[in-house]
Amino acid sequence: MSDEKSYLDLYQIKLIKSDLNLRHTHTDRADKIREWIEQVFFLTNNFNYHQMKNMKFYTILLISILLTGFSTVLSAQNYPFKLPELPYAYDAIEPAVDARTMEIHYSKHHAAYVNNLNTALKGTRQADYSLEELMLYAGELSDVIRNNAGGHYNHTMFWNILALNSPFNAQTGIGKAVIATFGSLDSLKRLLNKAGATRFGSGWAWLYVTTDKKLAVCSSPNQDNPIMDVSPERGIPILGIDVWEHAYYLKYQNKRGDYLATILNTINWEAVNRNYMEALASPLLKVIEKESWTALNIFHEVMAETFHPCEEGNLKPIRERSGELLAKARLLQSGTIPPSFDTPDIKKSIDDLVKGATALNQMVVKKADDKTISKKLGDLHDTFHTIQGLCRH
Secondary structure: OOHHHHHHOOOOOEEOOOOOOEEOOOOOHHHHHHHHHHHHHHHHOOOOHHHHHOOOHHHHHHHHHHHOOOOOOOOOOEOOOOOOOOOOOOOOOOOOOOHHHHHHHHHHHHHHHHHHHHHHHOOOHHHHOEHHHHHHOHHHOOHHHHHHHHHHHHHHHHHHOEOOOOOOOOOOHHHHHHHHHHOOHHHHHHHHHHHHHOOOOOEEEEEEEEOOOOEEEEEEEOOOOOOOOOOOOOEEEEEEEEOOHHHOHHHHOOOHHHHHHHHOOOEOHHHHHHHHHHHHHOHHHHHHHHHOOHHHHHHHHHHHHHHHHHHOOOOHHHHHHHHHHHHHHHHHHHOOOOHHHOOHHHHHHHHHHHHHHHHHHHHHHOOOOHHHHHHHHHHHHHHHHHHHOOOOO
16 A cells, blocks of 8 residues: 555545535545545646646645645534524414423424434544535435434424514515415415325425525425435425424324414514525535436446546456446436536536547457556546546545
8 A cells, every 4th residue: 555545544635516615524534635636636727637646645745734624514513413592482482382392392302303413423424524414415324313413404494484473575585486486475385284284294394495496395204304315305495394293292283284374374484585595595505406416426326336446456347347337428418417517518528428438448348458448447537527526435
């Protein structure tokens, strides 16, 4: 193992997706430094992957010393997570929510989500995740982390979108968007009521901003939400209604419909408008959009499973799967590109990816030597990174 490789196993950083905000994430520290270096060099167009891989030990050491510990995240909430202060007294939302239900819901249920999340994260790599990262990669996490992270995130929003005297204003950003999308506030309420009433068992009803910055309504089971990679509807929630029985049973018993009708008249539309405007400008929306690009993710999986072994001198995977890699590149080329990434540069890079994968597959078929195959796969990896940005493998 080289000095570079040994050192990279100890010190790392990661660049958040496609911009220049550094953050601690769930990848190993080794991947973080290498990926940051790759992204910087792609941006400057001064180096290719092979030049990066041959960088001297002291260069990597200098970068790591300068940048270790520097971190910004999508959310200010990080481990250990804390129960947020309730923004009003327990009886402030009566009669919609009685004081006893609010007290139990907040001080027992929400507190339990926070405590259980911290316990589950303690001593794990996931303790470096921001709360949004726990949402983004929920499908890769244990059920305990997924459910309690969702419970914390969802309830934090829930408390802040409730109020007795914050009427809907059709002239605000959210007001105009609601009218343009649903026709009227009553139409939106009917959709949210239906989403909550028809959610089997426990869950949530959501108003959320989609990746193309439109409004939509959905529901989710348990403590899931639209940010999560496991959700069939993706985006940033701006209004969430808890339909777990603990949210309403003391007052409404099994009458979920009555609870929903009342709670929908107790929305803090000023807070929802603020959530809406923040969601429109949030970099998280673009991250979700790219994470939802199925064809890119499929190609990425095959690339990771062939390229990284090749880095270690194992070319068996690429020799066995070059045809599959080409097929996934063609799938990417023929598929729909998400709006934020539908640019001439991205289209050209995808075309180059297909050309490169075609040439690579031909080399494999003709049984080219390892050095030639390795060089071509490295070039293809460089092309892929102009589309993907930083990979997480």
